[in-house]
Amino acid sequence: MDGFRATRRVLWITIRLSQERHLTVLAAMHDLNLAALYFDRLVLLNEGRVVAMGTPAQVLREESIRQVFRARVRVQGHPTREVPQVIVLPAE
Numbered sequence: 001m002d003g004f005r006a007t008r009r010v011l012w013i014t015i016r017l018s019q020e021r022h023l024t025v026l027a028a029m030h031d032l033n034l035a036a037l038y039f040d041r042l043v044l045l046n047e048g049r050v051v052a053m054g055t056p057a058q059v060l061r062e063e064s065i066r067q068v069f070r071a072r073v074r075v076q077g078h079p080t081r082e083v084p085q086v087i088v089l090p091a092e
Contacts, residue, residue, distance in 0.1 A: 036083040
């Protein structure tokens with residue numbers, strides 16, 4: 001099983017168990033798109049400080065992501081879910 005598929009499987013199992021057992025899940029992730037797909041609340045950190053906290057739509061904003069990751073990005077709606085999707089743009 002490739003890494004991407006394994007990660008998605010672990011996230012799916014984690015979320016399913018948290019719903020069945022009414023547990024809170026805390027996960028540290030760098031893949032913003034997977035975080036938006038699997039979690040209903042996100043915290044964006046920069047050097048240990050909270051930059052944004054809330055729903056994926058509240059947290060995944062172009063300016064916040066540029067500030068934290070120092071990258072050009074475009075945030076758009078996911079094609080099949082009601083969550084934002086982050087697209088990394090080439091450096092100028």
